[in-house]
Amino acid sequence: MTRPVIVWWRSDLRVQDNTALAAAARQGPVVAVFLRSLPHWQRHGHGANKLDFWARGVAALRDDLEGLGIPLLHRDIDDFKEAPATLLAIARETGASALHFNHEYPVDERTRDAAVIDAFADAGLTAHGHHDDVAFAPGELLTGKGDYYGVFTPFAKAWHRQLTAERIALHDAPPPQTRLDIASDPLPELPALADTPIDSRHWPAGEGPAADRLERFLRFRARHYAEQRDFPAIRGTSELSPYLALGMISHRQCLQAVMAENNGALAEGDAGLTAWVNELVWREFYRHVAVGFPRVCRHRAFQRHTERLAWRDDEAGFAAWCEGRTGYPIVDAAMRQLVATGWMHNRLRMVTAMFLAKHLLIDWRHGEAFFLRHLVDGEFCANNGGWQWAASTGTDAAPYFRIFNPTTQSTRFDPDGRFLAEWLPALAELPAKARHAPPKDLLGSIDYPAPIVDHRAARARALEAFKALSAD
Numbered sequence: 001m002t003r004p005v006i007v008w009w010r011s012d013l014r015v016q017d018n019t020a021l022a023a024a025a026r027q028g029p030v031v032a033v034f035l036r037s038l039p040h041w042q043r044h045g046h047g048a049n050k051l052d053f054w055a056r057g058v059a060a061l062r063d064d065l066e067g068l069g070i071p072l073l074h075r076d077i078d079d080f081k082e083a084p085a086t087l088l089a090i091a092r093e094t095g096a097s098a099l100h101f102n103h104e105y106p107v108d109e110r111t112r113d114a115a116v117i118d119a120f121a122d123a124g125l126t127a128h129g130h131h132d133d134v135a136f137a138p139g140e141l142l143t144g145k146g147d148y149y150g151v152f153t154p155f156a157k158a159w160h161r162q163l164t165a166e167r168i169a170l171h172d173a174p175p176p177q178t179r180l181d182i183a184s185d186p187l188p189e190l191p192a193l194a195d196t197p198i199d200s201r202h203w204p205a206g207e208g209p210a211a212d213r214l215e216r217f218l219r220f221r222a223r224h225y226a227e228q229r230d231f232p233a234i235r236g237t238s239e240l241s242p243y244l245a246l247g248m249i250s251h252r253q254c255l256q257a258v259m260a261e262n263n264g265a266l267a268e269g270d271a272g273l274t275a276w277v278n279e280l281v282w283r284e285f286y287r288h289v290a291v292g293f294p295r296v297c298r299h300r301a302f303q304r305h306t307e308r309l310a311w312r313d314d315e316a317g318f319a320a321w322c323e324g325r326t327g328y329p330i331v332d333a334a335m336r337q338l339v340a341t342g343w344m345h346n347r348l349r350m351v352t353a354m355f356l357a358k359h360l361l362i363d364w365r366h367g368e369a370f371f372l373r374h375l376v377d378g379e380f381c382a383n384n385g386g387w388q389w390a391a392s393t394g395t396d397a398a399p400y401f402r403i404f405n406p407t408t409q410s411t412r413f414d415p416d417g418r419f420l421a422e423w424l425p426a427l428a429e430l431p432a433k434a435r436h437a438p439p440k441d442l443l444g445s446i447d448y449p450a451p452i453v454d455h456r457a458a459r460a461r462a463l464e465a466f467k468a469l470s471a472d
Helices: 019-027 038-043 048-067 080-094 107-122 152-162 207-228 241-245 251-261 271-292 294-298 304-308 315-323 329-341 346-359 364-374 380-390 406-413 418-423 455-471
Strands: 005-009 030-036 072-076 098-102 126-130
Touching: 005 019, 005 080, 019 030, 019 098, 019 126, 030 048, 030 080, 038 048, 048 072, 048 207, 072 080, 080 107, 098 107, 107 126, 107 294, 152 271, 207 241, 207 251, 207 271, 251 271, 271 294, 271 380, 294 380, 304 455, 315 329, 315 346, 315 364, 329 346, 329 364, 329 406, 329 418, 346 364, 346 380, 346 406, 346 455, 364 380
Parallel strands: 005 030, 005 098, 030 072, 098 126
Antiparallel strands: none
């Protein structure tokens, strides 16, 4: 009888279009494994919202695997260093001949996976890693000098130029297999966490909800994405980021769905569809950056010279930013949306991040950690990339002199103040135009604070701090 093959699931919680599953099923009957690493994940900043979504995603995956006759074994480990021994023990228990998994790209994950491959080789077994989450494995797209790209636009051009149909071909889920004499493990409850997770109804977990969101986005919003994605009061984005972050849907499924709507094209055609594809390419770009420039995985700035920035130690300012009481309505409304829903509109992620790093001149790493703690879609590569962009320390870094005026951003992208009124009830009674920067004579009569910093003064301070770098 053919020996079983282990598939190790991590942030790829689906059976459709799963490269590791498809490869393993061609080799033999499959045994699924999930290693829950709560202490490790928490030490590295993942918060209750993502951990809860992850747990619900594993439960949905188990149901899907059950329909294929695949048992799911669940193990708890305290640290990634325990993964090799734990997986080898499962291989011996099940008589498995091989292990398959899909690559993850931050340094800790790559170190863990390399240790697993070595441990299996030492035991006379094979472990195969698959580049499932990207169209091009890190290192396949390089500059003319043979370096990793540190700027997005040439990376995107190379991505589109070299993309082939084979790179984004879908993998069918395997047919149901004859059931093995191995029972699935019961899934343990998620233990009490420091923060209470958001209501699970905000983000139902699994492949089904992910597919439904993709279908609704393409049917109703995708063709307006380019002109509506920056307006937080409009439901103009895909809202697929949590599902992509944990692999409940694949980038290939998204790209294939776009091609079906866009006459087979990804780089041209409908402006809304191509703009959304661009966001998917950004997501892949940041994975390449994590591999090519591993210092970003070690709390270091991509732009080395910005390591000398004189960040301010401002506990009160940071607390005001976290709690949505900076006195800048668009910043405060966005931060309250994040804490309440585990998600923030993309335009507002840029606005709030730039406010912390430029207006308050607080180290971007504090904001990066706060976002990761609260975001249901929190994953290292995109979160780090976005924060470093806003702080002018990263790839494609916004020029240091680009400092968003929060009030201008608010009037431009929430002109009627609808988003502000939704998240800041104290401003709802004000005329729409007054919500963006409540007049001083009204602040005493409403429950809303005065600005904690003056925009012009803050801008001048940030410019001085960045200019000092070139003077060193």
